[in-house]
Amino acid sequence: MGIDLPLVWAVIILFGVMMYVVMDGFDLGIGLLYPFFPHRTDRDVMMNTVAPVWDGNETWLVLGGAGLLAAFPLAYAVVLSAFYLPLILMLLGLIFRGVAFEFRFKADDAHRHLWDKAFIGGSLAATFFQGVTLGGYIQGIEVVDRAYAGGPFDWLAPFPLFVGAGLVVTYALLGSTWLIVKTQGALQARMIAIARPLTWILLAVIVAISVWTPLAREDIAQRWFTWPNLLWFAPVPLLVALTAWQLLQRLRRAPDVAPFVLTLFLVFLGYSGLGISLWPNIVPPGITIWEAAAPPQSMGFTLVGALLIIPLILMYTAWGYYVFRGKVDETQGYH
Amino acid sequence: MWDIDALLLARIQFGFTISFHIVFPAITIGLASYLVVLEGQWLRTGREVFRDLYHFWSKIFAVNFGMGVVSGVVMAYQFGTNWSYFSDFAGGVTGPLLAYEVLTAFFLEAGFLGVMLFGWTRVGPGLHFLSTVMVAAGTLLSATWILASNSWMQTPAGYEIVDGRVVPTDWIAVILNPSFPYRLVHMGIAAFLATALIVGASGAWHLLRGRDTPAIRKMLSMAMWMLLFVAPLQAVVGDFHGLNTLDHQPAKLAAMEGHWENKPGEGVPLILFGWPDMEREETRFAVEVPRLGSLILTHSWDGQFPGLKEFPREDRPNSTIVFWSFRIMVGLGFLMIALGVWALWTRWRGELFHSRALLRFTLWMGPTGLVAMLAGWFTTEIGRQPWLVYNVMRTADGVSSHGAGQLTTTLALFVVVYFVVFGAGTVYLLRLIAHGPVTDEGTAPVPGGPGQPRTPARPLSAAPEAADDITATRSGG
Numbered sequence A: 001m002g003i004d005l006p007l008v009w010a011v012i013i014l015f016g017v018m019m020y021v022v023m024d025g026f027d028l029g030i031g032l033l034y035p036f037f038p039h040r041t042d043r044d045v046m047m048n049t050v051a052p053v054w055d056g057n058e059t060w061l062v063l064g065g066a067g068l069l070a071a072f073p074l075a076y077a078v079v080l081s082a083f084y085l086p087l088i089l090m091l092l093g094l095i096f097r098g099v100a101f102e103f104r105f106k107a108d109d110a111h112r113h114l115w116d117k118a119f120i121g122g123s124l125a126a127t128f129f130q131g132v133t134l135g136g137y138i139q140g141i142e143v144v145d146r147a148y149a150g151g152p153f154d155w156l157a158p159f160p161l162f163v164g165a166g167l168v169v170t171y172a173l174l175g176s177t178w179l180i181v182k183t184q185g186a187l188q189a190r191m192i193a194i195a196r197p198l199t200w201i202l203l204a205v206i207v208a209i210s211v212w213t214p215l216a217r218e219d220i221a222q223r224w225f226t227w228p229n230l231l232w233f234a235p236v237p238l239l240v241a242l243t244a245w246q247l248l249q250r251l252r253r254a255p256d257v258a259p260f261v262l263t264l265f266l267v268f269l270g271y272s273g274l275g276i277s278l279w280p281n282i283v284p285p286g287i288t289i290w291e292a293a294a295p296p297q298s299m300g301f302t303l304v305g306a307l308l309i310i311p312l313i314l315m316y317t318a319w320g321y322y323v324f325r326g327k328v329d330e331t332q333g334y335h
Numbered sequence B: 001m002w003d004i005d006a007l008l009l010a011r012i013q014f015g016f017t018i019s020f021h022i023v024f025p026a027i028t029i030g031l032a033s034y035l036v037v038l039e040g041q042w043l044r045t046g047r048e049v050f051r052d053l054y055h056f057w058s059k060i061f062a063v064n065f066g067m068g069v070v071s072g073v074v075m076a077y078q079f080g081t082n083w084s085y086f087s088d089f090a091g092g093v094t095g096p097l098l099a100y101e102v103l104t105a106f107f108l109e110a111g112f113l114g115v116m117l118f119g120w121t122r123v124g125p126g127l128h129f130l131s132t133v134m135v136a137a138g139t140l141l142s143a144t145w146i147l148a149s150n151s152w153m154q155t156p157a158g159y160e161i162v163d164g165r166v167v168p169t170d171w172i173a174v175i176l177n178p179s180f181p182y183r184l185v186h187m188g189i190a191a192f193l194a195t196a197l198i199v200g201a202s203g204a205w206h207l208l209r210g211r212d213t214p215a216i217r218k219m220l221s222m223a224m225w226m227l228l229f230v231a232p233l234q235a236v237v238g239d240f241h242g243l244n245t246l247d248h249q250p251a252k253l254a255a256m257e258g259h260w261e262n263k264p265g266e267g268v269p270l271i272l273f274g275w276p277d278m279e280r281e282e283t284r285f286a287v288e289v290p291r292l293g294s295l296i297l298t299h300s301w302d303g304q305f306p307g308l309k310e311f312p313r314e315d316r317p318n319s320t321i322v323f324w325s326f327r328i329m330v331g332l333g334f335l336m337i338a339l340g341v342w343a344l345w346t347r348w349r350g351e352l353f354h355s356r357a358l359l360r361f362t363l364w365m366g367p368t369g370l371v372a373m374l375a376g377w378f379t380t381e382i383g384r385q386p387w388l389v390y391n392v393m394r395t396a397d398g399v400s401s402h403g404a405g406q407l408t409t410t411l412a413l414f415v416v417v418y419f420v421v422f423g424a425g426t427v428y429l430l431r432l433i434a435h436g437p438v439t440d441e442g443t444a445p446v447p448g449g450p451g452q453p454r455t456p457a458r459p460l461s462a463a464p465e466a467a468d469d470i471t472a473t474r475s476g477g
Helices: A003-037 A040-048 A054-071 A073-083 A082-108 A109-139 A158-182 A185-216 A219-227 A229-233 A235-252 A257-276 A296-324 B002-045 B048-082 B085-117 B123-156 B171-175 B179-206 B212-247 B252-258 B292-298 B317-346 B356-365 B367-384 B402-434 B461-477
Strands: A280-283 B159-162 B165-167 B270-277 B283-287 B387-389
Touching: A003 A054, A003 A185, A003 A296, A040 A185, A054 A073, A054 A082, A054 A296, A054 B048, A054 B085, A073 A082, A073 A280, A073 B048, A073 B085, A082 B002, A082 B048, A082 B270, A109 A257, A158 B270, A185 A219, A185 A235, A185 A257, A185 A296, A185 B171, A219 A229, A219 A257, A219 B171, A219 B283, A229 A235, A229 B461, A235 A257, A235 A296, A235 B123, A235 B171, A257 B171, A257 B387, A296 B085, A296 B165, B002 B048, B002 B123, B002 B402, B048 B085, B048 B212, B085 B123, B085 B165, B085 B171, B085 B387, B123 B171, B123 B179, B123 B387, B171 B367, B171 B387, B171 B402, B179 B356, B179 B367, B179 B402, B212 B252, B212 B292, B212 B356, B252 B292, B252 B317, B252 B367, B270 B292, B270 B317, B270 B461, B317 B356, B356 B367
Parallel strands: none
Antiparallel strands: B159 B165, B270 B283
């Protein structure tokens, strides 16, 4: 068999994580936008745009974890113990946020605001600590003898914290553009008003991270700024500029689906930039996908299932979104 | 010294988070299948009572499912955060099993749950029923994979160790490892029993308050039939599981029995109660039935099986805990059988819905399915100590090398968050149950129905509970 199993699995996990960022990104973003929309009807509509699908979105995160354990157990063990505290805080955030979907409709009027706060705090904690983990991951993980060798607070550094804040902006923009698709009238107008400054902030974040990363990590600078790599990778920043410009244009005149799609593309570009920087390490800076790979018997067994089942998952997920297509209206569902 | 503390803290943290988690999937498994039966019966007979019950229990399902999902995401990450050496060592086997659970079960549940809960008026009855069936199938598949993984850790098979890591050699042997079939059936039935007891207790509670509607009668009646047939079956399955444990994990079985040593030429007694004392290596104050232990476990009058003294001290599980958790499980099991039989007797006399004594007993039995299930888990999980992978990797060798400070902090966070969040969830669940099934829910106009704007309304979870529910319940009674 000439199949490079670690390579195939790296692609699957990259795909899974991207699906997660794309899908859970916008529903986490809704929680981040909640503080700007204090009225109950607005909040009900916002939450109802994702209520039937958020659970499936979050499952991609579980697939990321399980896929990593199945294909790269060493990476799973090292990365998860390196980011022990931020990951636990992320999980606790997801708990508060996840139950808020059910609980805020079950709570009486006196207590609903508590679950709104849980939704906001949970979404913020989950997003921020995902970003912190990502930033710490880019920064690199100290490994000795197949185990994490750094301290418990290595992630508590300027760069990871900045990436954490950057992800908050990213998800907030995803959330606002998603809501432009799913709402109408005054609520939609306010989403458009919020999306524009968010786009500018995100652009600044992208620039900052693009400058900061190669400054901090010489190997990443090497990757980007040597000839002919510079030529191959030049389209990434150019496309970022072009997409952001289009996004701002579209937000100006009666936007609908376009801003959301453009934001997704922006996220995808940032994600591919990250991939270019780190490839082929799965535990930066030192462990490659081949070194961390599970036994071929494990990767092969899981690959059969992944290749057969992931297309099916995508099909019925798409069907679920199709069933709940269309605008969500504030007058409905709360008699 | 710090090492031991960190290990114990990591074990407490895992035990705490998984004990909370396991309750939710168990109810999810039971309720999902119950919802399939209810919707199927509604489609077949057209009787409103089934649709009313479906709407009622799907609300409870939704809240419970939400709690199961969020506590489950924690589990998927805890293997890596807290047990990183184990993950690196055995990830080649446990990883693919977990990945298959996500691929075949979690996505299925999550993908069809939206339609099941909010799509009642957005898809036809056939597609809606399909969604309910898919969610139920997802819950059962999920149990299958996770129990395959857990059973493999209890009775590992189909692998070899290469360069200090587990390499699977035969996936059929890995999945169908020796204890898997028993564990799967025992756990599956436990989930159904626990749910039936909750459903039955809910019905009993309403009947005791004089709310005697067809829907409430139906749920009590269905729950009692379930107990009658399934509780005795569970006892039989449990017995087979015990024999399997004797074959593959004799130290665990000896701990369950409180059995320290064999006396030459004499059968092993069955110790009903007593206090296994690990220092003195004997079970004190034992109340025992001579030779019954031999009879049950070896099917002969004087058969013998290994006692705890035959294992080195460091290879013995905590027999005091295991002995008692096992007795709690079995004792509650007998009470469940008794409830099923008693309900049959009152049913035969035409008093099932009126016997206050039976209804009160049913109400008190409500949580016992979950208690018995947790006791069973404690028995099997503490009973396999000190091994993480039985006879292959010790628990102490699998834990991440975090300091006790980190573990104490996160444990405290988990305890606070779980009690707040799942405490509130339990209150909401009980409140929903207290509202009872609504008798006209199916006929009320539902926003987003045919001809109306297609909007993902939230008919099942959204506000309308309060006022009209209670009126409907009262007027029905």
